[in-house]
Amino acid sequence: MHPAPSVIIFSTLSGLGFGLLVFLGLGWPAPTGWVAFVFFALAYILAVGGLIASTFHLGRPERALKAFTQWRTSWLSREGVCSVAALLVMAIYGAGLVFFSDRWAVLGWIGAALSLGTVYTTSMIYTSIRAVPRWNNITTPVMFLTLSLAGGALLAGQVTAAIVLLVLGGLAQGAHWLVGDQAFTKAGTTLGTATGLGARGAVRSFEPPHTGTNYLLKEFVYVLGRKHALKLRVIAMILMIVLPVLILLLAPSxxxxxxxxxxxxxxxxxxxxxxxxxxxxxxxxxxxxRRDVEARQPVQQP
Structure with a gap:
């Protein structure tokens, strides 16, 4: 799929922000006064900034509020409801720490659960899309949750938890890549199954549907070379997991x-x-x- 900057910024920043809110809600740490204000300001800048960025990918951003009405059937709507609830509860909880130097623990636990729930609902937006086999498996929510918590632990200064969660996040990301690389083939979707003509032999497209580009090509078709993907995976893993763990182990300042x-x-x-x-x-x-997939269709002899 086309890697739109808005959703990359959204999923990166909001995950980090809500991850930090989880730890603040649990009381790890439990700062007060101006220190608490700095922690909560950082969490809200990341979380809210990410959510705002996501609206730029909507066709009609001014209609974003309507998404809240579909919470019974839409993970996107559930994400919106959960995120607003989390931000409101954590705002009250944070006010207690900032202005009254008092930790209202129950509110913090509720806010932490809602913050974690927000990350989960975000991941389920992608996991529920059966038309993208790479996302449609359990590794997607596991990866989103562990990396969010790992980033939150880093920002919260929880060194031991951060090291453990970073390692788990690296394993979850690796599992997502490993399972995802085989997902399309295992799904068994081909032109033959899509058209219902597979029983007659291998089905191939005679011509593209049209000569120009369209919305589907722009949003859902993106070709990335395997060599480039491998290099980027190594870079991502080093920056995301290896370097932070080494820093925390060797120079925890x-x-x-x-x-x-x-x-x-x-x-x-x-x-x-x-x-x-x-x-x-x-x-x-x-x-x-996906001609490699089409080529694996068995050709039945008449």
Missing amino acids: HLFAAVAVLSHLAGVATARWLFFAEAEHVVGLYYGH
């Missing part, structure tokens, strides 16, 4: 911790770009972008 956060952020952004660039929508079959 405030300055180097900031470097670890920036490295992690750059790595997650790279991985998110790959998340969209490598996602193959089944519509690509009709434009000749």
Whole structure:
């Protein structure tokens, strides 16, 4: 799929912001006064900034509020409801820490659960799309959740938790790549199954549907070379996991911790770009972008 900057910024920043809110809600740490204000301001800048960025990918951004009405059937709507609830609860919880130096624990736990729920609903927007086999599996929400918590632990200064979660996040990201690389083939979707003509033999497109570009090509078809994908995966893993873990193990100071956060952020952004660039929508079959799959269709002799 086409890696739009708005959704990359959204999924990267909001995951980090809500991850930090999870730890603040649990009381790890539990700052007060101006220190609390700085922590919550950072979390809200990341979370709200990411959510605002996501609206730029909507065809009609001014209609974004209507998405909240479809919470019974839409993960996008559930994400909106959950994110607003999380931000409101955490605002009240944060006010207690900033203005009254008092931690209202129950509110913090509720806010932490809603923040984690927001990341989960975000991941389910992609997981629920059956037309993109790479996303349509359990590794997608696991990867989103672990990386969000890892980033949140980094920002919250929870060194031990951050190291453990970063390692788990790296494993989750690796599993997502490993499972995703085989997902399209295992789904068994071909021109033959799409047209119902597979029983007659191999089905191939005689001509493209039309000579010009269109919305489907712009949004759902993006070709990324395997060599480039492999290089970007290595870069993402080093920046996102390896470098931050080494910094936390060897030089756990405030300055180097900031470097670890920036490295992690750059790595997650790279991985998110790959998340969209490598996602193959089944519509690509009709434009000749999965000929390796078509070629594996058995040709039945008459």
